[in-house]
Amino acid sequence: MQVDYDALDKTIAALTEGETDAVALMATVVCEVHHADSRFDWTGFYRVTEPGLLKIGPYQGGHGCLQIPFSRGVCGAAARTGEIQLVPDVDAFPGHIACASSTRSEIVLPVCDGDGRLIAVFDIDSDQPDAFTESDAARLGGLLDAVFARI
Ligand code: SME
Numbered sequence: 848m849q850v851d852y853d854a855l856d857k858t859i860a861a862l863t864e865g866e867t868d869a870v871a872l873m874a875t876v877v878c879e880v881h882h883a884d885s886r887f888d889w890t891g892f893y894r895v896t897e898p899g900l901l902k903i904g905p906y907q908g909g910h911g912c913l914q915i916p917f918s919r920g921v922c923g924a925a926a927r928t929g930e931i932q933l934v935p936d937v938d939a940f941p942g943h944i945a946c947a948s949s950t951r952s953e954i955v956l957p958v959c960d961g962d963g964r965l966i967a968v969f970d971i972d973s974d975q976p977d978a979f980t981e982s983d984a985a986r987l988g989g990l991l992d993a994v995f996a997r998i
Contacts, residue, residue, distance in 0.1 A: 850884035852986040859994060867998050869894075869966060874905040876994055880971070880987075881907035886979075889947060889972040892958065893922050895965055901926055904967060911946050911970075920944035925955040925968045931984045932956075935977040947972065954979040956987055961996045 862875050873892045881890035891906025893915055901915040901922055917927045919942055925932045932955040937943045950972040958967040969991055973979065 848883075848885045850880075850983075850986075852990070855879060855883050856990055856993065859990065863994055869995075869998055870905060872994050872998070873967065876969075876990070877905045877907055880990075886973045886975055887971050888974045889950065889970070892967045892969055893926075894967045895926065901968060908972070909947050912944060915944065921953055921955045922968050922970050925957050926965060929957050929965060931988060933979055933981070933984055935979075949974045951976040952978045954983060954987070956984070956991055958991050958995050960998050966995065966998075 859876060859879050862879070863872055866872055877890050877892060881887050889906065889908030889911065891908070891911055892904035893901035894904040896902045899917045901917070903911050903913050915922045917923045921932045921934055921940060921943055934940045934953050937945070937950055937953060951974055953970065953972045956969045957965055958969050960966050969987070
């Protein structure tokens with residue numbers, strides 16, 4: 848099952864209309880995205896809770912690490928650089944944090960509020976190698992902007 852991003856955008860817009868609470872938005876996004884595509888084996892947010900630190904937010908899948916410093920892992924790299932991290936082979940990424948040994952590839956996107964401040968990162972892990980494309984990056988980035996620019 849491959850995600851239909853147009854349908855996903857519409858569903859998330861309808862479900863989140865008028866909502867501005869960050870955790871309510873994250874929980875809804877993560878549920879809808881996770882179940883939209885069989886490539887997505889772990890889907891979740893890590894929130895910026897203090898300078899240089901990410902803490903686990905709403906997620907779907909097996910348990911995730913509770914904290915990730917900006918200095919570590921793919922999530923840390925996305926938070927540090929403010930750039931989408933598309934990792935086709937996690938074993939080739941220095942400092943990748945393996946929460947599930949089944950993970951082969953992942954994508955992590957920075958999440959900003961309406962003022963452009965980094966509030967979280969959005970992490971999707973796949974058990975398939977090279978699961979994510981530039982098109983996924985663009986569509987997921989657009990989806991996150993549409994939801995989180997309102998807060
Ligand atoms: N893929 C992440 C960590 C895995 S999670 O905690 C599910 C990273 O290396 O940043």
